[in-house]
Amino acid sequence: MNQMGTGTYSIAAYDPQFQEWGVGVQSRFLSVGALVPWVSSNTGAIATQAKTNSMYGTRAFELINNGKDAKQVVETLISEDPQSDYRQVGVVDAQGNVSAHTGNKCIGFAGHKLDTNFVCQGNLLVGEGVLDEMVRGFKTAEGDLADKLVASLQGAQNAGGERRGVQSAALLIKKNAKNMFGQCNSYIDLRVDDSQSPLLELNRLKNLHRILFAQNHSDKYFEFDTEIKKKLVIILQEIKEIDQTLAPHENMESVIENFSVKKGYKKDEVFKGNFINGKIINEIVNTYYSYEPEHYT
Secondary structure (H helix, E strand, C coil): CCEEECCEEEEEEEECCCCEEEEEEEECCCCHHHCCEEEECCCEEEEEEEEEECHHHHHHHHHHHCCCCHHHHHHHHHHHCCCHHHEEEEEEECCCCEEEEECCCCCCCCEEEEECCEEEEECCECCCHHHHHHHHHHHHCCCCHHHHHHHHHHHHHHCCCECCCCCEEEEEEEECCCCCCCCCCEEEEEEECCCCCHHHHHHHHHHHHHHHCHHHHCCCEEECCHHHHHHHHHHHHHCCCCCCCCCCCCCHHHHHHHHHHHCCCCHHHHEECCEEEHHHHHHHHHHHHHHCHHHCC
């Protein structure tokens, strides 16, 4: 079995509204996204860590597809593994049932927390409060599953996180839809493999993804934050919708509302509070590509 020791905190979760399954993870370990997260749409999300057994991912999907629920999956994984005392795993199945295992030889503090449609787990943590803040971060965050997974990791980090610090982070989400290229159901697949601030960079990439892969996100509203504003300013300048000197904080809402009305949208569709309609972002990006086809990859 492919095994690697890691000290890590992660969250596996299911969003029934948008039919999304995902894992968010951060660790003081190079390229943690290559080891811990395993996600399959219509099947589930698995985080395998501590003395990582990467076979847990494929085996868990096999068990779920054969009718096992999350609890039965974890029981089977542990019963089949003679080194289960060193393993930590969290499982969310296709229906959002959750289960987890923390082996008694995982390096402390090690533990897990189960909640509705999600499970948090960690080892080498500064204390149990890290897991409590992961739960709180997920449950109180606004936005979609990606926002909530990142908020959970941020809660862990704010509470002290892993005793060794941080190095890498990852966000993997799949859903019941093809991506913008029509080729697979990987909705979001982002990794920061080696950084002094991996979670900060992961959050930046998450927001950038909503611009560059706007078609994937057109069924949602997103927080109109600084990163999205900066990118939209550049695009709107390129398509001559705004003056080259306009800064992100200068009446961007009105500019985007006017653009949207010209494209046939109603003004009240564009924003909900501080959240922007993903369809509008997609409209802006599509207009940009129609002007500048060389920007396609």
